[in-house]
Amino acid sequence: MTGIVYKSTGSWYTIKDENGRFWNARIKGVLKLDDITSTNPIAVGDKVVMDIENDESNTAIIKEIVSRHNYINRQSPRHKHQHHIVAANIDQSLLVATLKEPRTSQGFIDRFLVAAEMYHVPAIIVFNKSDLYKNKELDKYDLWKQMYEAIGYEVLLVSAEKKVGLEEIERVLKDKTTLISGHSGVGKSSLMNAIFPGMNRKTKDISGWSGKGQHTTTFAEMFDLSNGGQVIDTPGMREFGLVDITKQELSHYFPEMRDKLTNCQFNNCLHYNEPGCAIKQAVADGEIHEDRYISYLGILDSIEEKGY
Ligand SMILES: Nc1nc2c(ncn2[C@@H]2O[C@H](COP(=O)(O)OP(=O)(O)O)[C@@H](O)[C@H]2O)c(=O)[nH]1
Ligand SMILES: [Mg+2]
Numbered sequence: 001m002t003g004i005v006y007k008s009t010g011s012w013y014t015i016k017d018e019n020g021r022f023w024n025a026r027i028k029g030v031l032k033l034d035d036i037t038s039t040n041p042i043a044v045g046d047k048v049v050m051d052i053e054n055d056e057s058n059t060a061i062i063k064e065i066v067s068r069h070n071y072i073n074r075q076s077p078r079h080k081h082q083h084h085i086v087a088a089n090i091d092q093s094l095l096v097a098t099l100k101e102p103r104t105s106q107g108f109i110d111r112f113l114v115a116a117e118m119y120h121v122p123a124i125i126v127f128n129k130s131d132l133y134k135n136k137e138l139d140k141y142d143l144w145k146q147m148y149e150a151i152g153y154e155v156l157l158v159s160a161e162k163k164v165g166l167e168e169i170e171r172v173l174k175d176k177t178t179l180i181s182g183h184s185g186v187g188k189s190s191l192m193n194a195i196f197p198g199m200n201r202k203t204k205d206i207s208g209w210s211g212k213g214q215h216t217t218t219f220a221e222m223f224d225l226s227n228g229g230q231v232i233d234t235p236g237m238r239e240f241g242l243v244d245i246t247k248q249e250l251s252h253y254f255p256e257m258r259d260k261l262t263n264c265q266f267n268n269c270l271h272y273n274e275p276g277c278a279i280k281q282a283v284a285d286g287e288i289h290e291d292r293y294i295s296y297l298g299i300l301d302s303i304e305e306k307g308y
């Protein structure tokens with residue numbers, strides 16, 4: 001039989017079969033893997049083939065992973081060159097951000113968007129805690145909404161606490177498998193609880209346990225939404241890492257740069273200070289937002305190239 005992984009806690013997986021029954025499953029023996037550098041062989045969202053081990057105790061053995069149509073990686077906190085698969089087979093990703101308590105930076109949002117582009121996962125940005133926003137934050141929101149919508153990302157404003165704007169979130173989540181991301185404390189769990197009261201996600205959770213400054217794995221978990229669709233909550237995940245990105249390909253993940261790249265004088269242009277750069281020209285002409293270009297340069301600088 002086949003099923004979908006809803007939760008993974010290291011060696012055990014919670015799997016829902018086609019009939020809606022949940023199983024505790026594990027891998028026995030050798031499983032053929034397509035990504036041997038990852039630290040976890042199976043992730044939430046994976047479709048697996050399994051055999052019943054014990055019908056009464058709901059245990060099963062995973063035989064095979066059905067090939068993924070996508071997956072999201074992050075860098076292992078301990079081993080820089082190892083990946084951790086956060087989730088597989090997702091339709092979209094929703095970034096929960098805030099302009100106050102805490103403030104999400106543009107750099108963080110842009111890194112998230114680059115990763116979403118890399119994985120071909122549509123991204124939506126939701127600003128939560130609107131009830132706390134004064135004119136200063138509302139002006140910032142308007143600027144960012146304009147900037148991001150101009151390049152194709154949907155931007156929403158909500159308050160989980162005051163239940164404002166929640167119908168819009170319900171609309172974007174319906175019938176899709178959505179990965180929820182964002183800093184700890186932005187209100188991811190509160191938002192899910194406000195929309196789907198049955199979910200009962202623990203709020204105010206502290207990212208990564210408080211075990212002596214150690215990065216502990218906190219596990220992703222998938223939930224069924226009452227009106228159809230699933231959300232994947234990833235406690236403790238700050239962002240999905242830009243694993244294996246090269247300087248050369250970065251601009252391809254900025255949608256507003258993509259169609260201009262061929263106009264640069266040099267085909268290996270990094271749009272830094274090369275002559276005849278179409279991207280710098282577009283920034284000067286106001287066709288590309290200067291703040292997005294600044295983010296681009298920041299990410300470019302942070303990419304370590306192998307073999308240099
Ligand atoms: N003022 C205000 N506080 C909120 C809102 N949403 C969440 N919070 C608070 O922010 C804190 C963190 O929320 P939580 O849902 O645990 O964030 P998570 O870490 O992203 O899951 C809690 O104290 C919530 O009560 C909101 O819309 N407005
Ligand atoms: Mg939470």
Ligand SMILES: [Zn+2]
Pocket residue numbers: 264265269270271272274276277278279280
């Ligand atoms: Zn250029």
